[in-house]
Amino acid sequence: MTEEEPSQWAEIVGPCYTVSSMARTLRWTEAEAMKAGNDLRLLMLHTEDDIYLFPSFQVQDGKIVEDRGKRPVDLGAVVERRIARKASAPKHLTAIRRTPRRGVAGSST
Numbered sequence: 001m002t003e004e005e006p007s008q009w010a011e012i013v014g015p016c017y018t019v020s021s022m023a024r025t026l027r028w029t030e031a032e033a034m035k036a037g038n039d040l041r042l043l044m045l046h047t048e049d050d051i052y053l054f055p056s057f058q059v060q061d062g063k064i065v066e067d068r069g070k071r072p073v074d075l076g077a078v079v080e081r082r083i084a085r086k087a088s089a090p091k092h093l094t095a096i097r098r099t100p101r102r103g104v105a106g107s108s109t
Helices: 008-013 019-026 030-038 075-087 090-097
Strands: 016-018 052-055
Touching: 016 019, 019 030, 019 052, 030 052
Parallel strands: none
Antiparallel strands: 016 052
């Protein structure tokens, strides 16, 4: 991966808020947004460039998405679903099907 090539994680996680944009969206101060990230009320990512980002899927209509009052969202499950969707995209499946395997019934070799 080079600077010209974006990380695949950016596509998996999706769009993100900066600290200031998250604070504006939630009508909080930047300190409150950082505290929510540090307290794990919000998923907060720390980049190599020392920038903090908040994935946007955890906010809707200016409010934190609640999972029946337990926590913002099951963040692991969201990321796993996005990885699974990307991995099972039709282009991957067709590439696999076109590759014949030796000794398998129905293959051309």
